[in-house]
Amino acid sequence: MAFQTISRTAFFLVCILPAMQSLASSQAFLDEFIKNYQTQNFSAQATLVQENKDIIPGVIKQLMQDATDKTKRAGERNFKLNIASSMASMHKHWNNDDGPLKEISPIIKEIVDRAKAKLKASQKWKPEEKFLGNFVMNRYEKEMEAEGLAPVLYPHWLHRILFECKVCHESIFQMQRWSNGISQEKITSGQQCGVCHNGDMAFGADKDCNRCHLAGTPEAARLRDPEKIDHEKIKKYAEKLGGQWNPENLVDGHLPLDRFRFIDWLKMKRAKVFAPIASLEKDYKEETRDNKILFLSKSDFVDHVLFNHKVHADWIKCSTCHPAIFEETLGASKIKMNEFPKGRFCGHCHGKVSFTFSDCFRCHNTPRDKTVGDDVLHREARH
Structure with missing residues (x-):
């Protein structure tokens, strides 16, 4: 029993521990490389690459595995690809070893070509x-x-x-585009x-x-x-x-x-x-939501937004927006304009089928010193 315990300990010290230390040193090197890359600390990067030339090929190999792993998000894959490319180029320059760069260059070219083809395809129908x-x-x-x-x-x-x-x-x-499974058979x-x-x-x-x-x-x-x-x-x-x-x-x-x-x-x-007609149903009953909400602007240089529910209810059902896009309780939804281009909040329609939110004054049309009616709900600005 004692012999077995000693053997296991020896195996750990001789085989497992060095591998763990190597893995830890590789991760520490990668973390430092990324830090220098993001802060553009080129002098520190040069020293780092020269001092770790033996582990760089293995780190690049792992980065490329991550960069080609389709289960990972596109942004993460692209970042790993950029890091691998930068590391391989520096390894060639500072350590006179172009092996990793030669190995990954065809893979990078293939990925870039696919991305270009995808971009070209996405631009094809822009005029339409x-x-x-x-x-x-x-x-x-x-x-x-x-x-x-x-x-x-x-x-x-x-x-x-x-x-x-x-x-x-x-x-x-x-x-929501692409969410309906439209097919000729169904049509x-x-x-x-x-x-x-x-x-x-x-x-x-x-x-x-x-x-x-x-x-x-x-x-x-x-x-x-x-x-x-x-x-x-x-x-x-x-x-x-x-x-x-x-x-x-x-x-x-x-x-x-x-x-x-x-x-x-x-x-x-x-x-x-x-x-335009409001329904294909003969017994359709129109929904009405005839109130207004004054969204107070937190910026001094832009007017408030007076949101008219009736104008919107004339076109869409209440259930289209509530509660999936906006919560029913006033002030519960944390509306941010930088989310609009992503299709959130007002961007669900505006910029796609309704006037673009780039037309600021279509919404920001109520002067800050203007008195509105007592029936208008007020939505305080968030800071």
């Missing part, structure tokens, strides 16, 4: 989506190409003339787009595929430019649905645009240019 509310449905682009079809270009703005947002959201479509069975595009209410989705599959084609131009709108056709559709389209109320026949050249829907509604 430049007009607010348009989006290209290209998840199955290769399969569509095989069928001789372009991706679908969906024009939110054209549908919005005929329908309030609440007609589709959230009963037919969740208000032709009367679901999703097929609720309306059934050959009766609107053209059938089982015929003339190019009516929708037109992204990147010359025919798509009319969906990127509201000036190309066919007033007579829209009026016919609106009346068929029970809505209204009154182009005679437009100034000079043009749809009103804001300074970013997106449609000003409120101005158009106030001018009674259109009256």
